[in-house]
């Protein structure tokens with residue numbers, strides 16, 4: 001499963017942080033590349049802030065400047081490599097290509113109504129559109145992130161999960 005894409009059309013859900021940490025977890029055992037697809041370039045900025053010594057041990061962060069560059073990079077990843085993609089918190093051609101090119105799509109979300117709503121409405125509709133166009137099921141894993149350690153799975157979250165199933169959306173929890 002070499003291409004892992006973190007995406008969610010809501011900002012601040014943890015895409016950059018989690019892609020960064022996952023890349024570093026895999027780094028010792030695999031050839032890992034990190035792709036910053038976000039216009040805000042959070043990953044690239046963090047990378048630049050690291051001091052010189054740390055930068056020598058860090059994973060260089062890739063960026064692309066055209067859809068062809070993105071497609072070429074995705075196609076260049078073989079089974080012995082990992083490409084971790086940090087998509088921006090918005091819908092765009094680039095984020096859609098990343099969803100299509102990924103072996104695994106991960107959408108982080110807290111148990112917050114607004115973040116769950118963005119998944120069930122905007123993001124799920126994107127997945128449906130892509131699935132219809134490609135005539136195959138494009139799905140994502142929902143990763144619960146920033147949940148307070150003492151939080152109980154709330155009723156609202158259960159209702160959202162039920163809604164995800166009822167609407168036959170392609171989002172897995």
Ligand SMILES: Nc1ncnc2c1ncn2[C@@H]1O[C@H](COP(=O)(O)OP(=O)(O)OP(=O)(O)O)[C@@H](O)[C@H]1O
Pocket residue numbers: 010011012013014015016017018038040042088089090145146
């Ligand atoms: N599990 C976590 N524990 C603690 N802090 C977290 C966690 N996940 C995310 N954060 C913090 O929440 C903030 C937003 O996270 P992050 O920048 O990764 O979100 P994002 O989805 O990439 O946002 P954007 O769409 O704006 O790029 C950051 O300050 C990050 O450090």
Ligand SMILES: [Mg+2]
Pocket residue numbers: 015016017038042086087088089
């Ligand atoms: Mg980000």
